[in-house]
Amino acid sequence: MARKAxxxxxxxxxxxxxxxxxDLKDLYVYDDAVQxxxxxxEKGYLIIIITxxxxxxxxxxxxxxxxxxxxxxxxxxxxxxVNVDKTYYCPHRPEENCNCRKPNxxxxxxxxxxxxxxxKNSVIMGDRDDMEGEMGRKLRIEYIILKR
Ligand SMILES: [Mg+2]
Ligand SMILES: [Zn+2]
Numbered sequence: 729m730a731r732k733a734x735x736x737x738x739x740x741x742x743x744x745x746x747x748x749x750x751d752l753k754d755l756y757v758y759d760d761a762v763q764x765x766x767x768x769x770e771k772g773y774l775i776i777i778i779t780x781x782x783x784x785x786x787x788x789x790x791x792x793x794x795x796x797x798x799x800x801x802x803x804x805x806x807x808x809x810v811n812v813d814k815t816y817y818c819p820h821r822p823e824e825n826c827n828c829r830k831p832n833x834x835x836x837x838x839x840x841x842x843x844x845x846x847x848k849n850s851v852i853m854g855d856r857d858d859m860e861g862e863m864g865r866k867l868r869i870e871y872i873i874l875k876r
Contacts, residue, residue, distance in 0.1 A: 743755055
């Protein structure tokens with residue numbers, strides 16, 4: 729049976745934002761984000777991170793550094809009782825005009841290929857109306873913008 733999903737932004741939503749976050753010393757996880765993800769997980773939602781990471785193709789950090797940071801974040805979330813089902817990331821610069829860079833919806837389309845998702849009843853959460861809010865409006869699904 730199709731499952732609802734919580735599509736959640738990473739930088740500025742789960743962890744404190746920093747310019748092109750990739751250094752573990754900058755990794756600070758917000759308690760309220762943990763609490764929100766836990767609540768959705770308990771309600772049966774898939775927990776899916778969708779994150780723009782143009783710092784990769786801008787050459788600010790490597791794909792490997794991205795994974796080190798991401799794996800540490802996932803580990804800290806797991807320690808707090810949150811299991812993330814999948815992370816999608818866009819490594820492209822805006823000029824590459826890809827379909828996955830938010831507010832485009834490519835990462836969510838990919839998630840819908842990988843999982844059986846009840847998209848109508850899914851939720852997008854983030855810290856930017858021009859990103860996650862815009863995606864919610866394109867998909868005509870609920871979105872929640874956290875004020876940081
Ligand atoms: Mg953000
Ligand atoms: Zn992309």
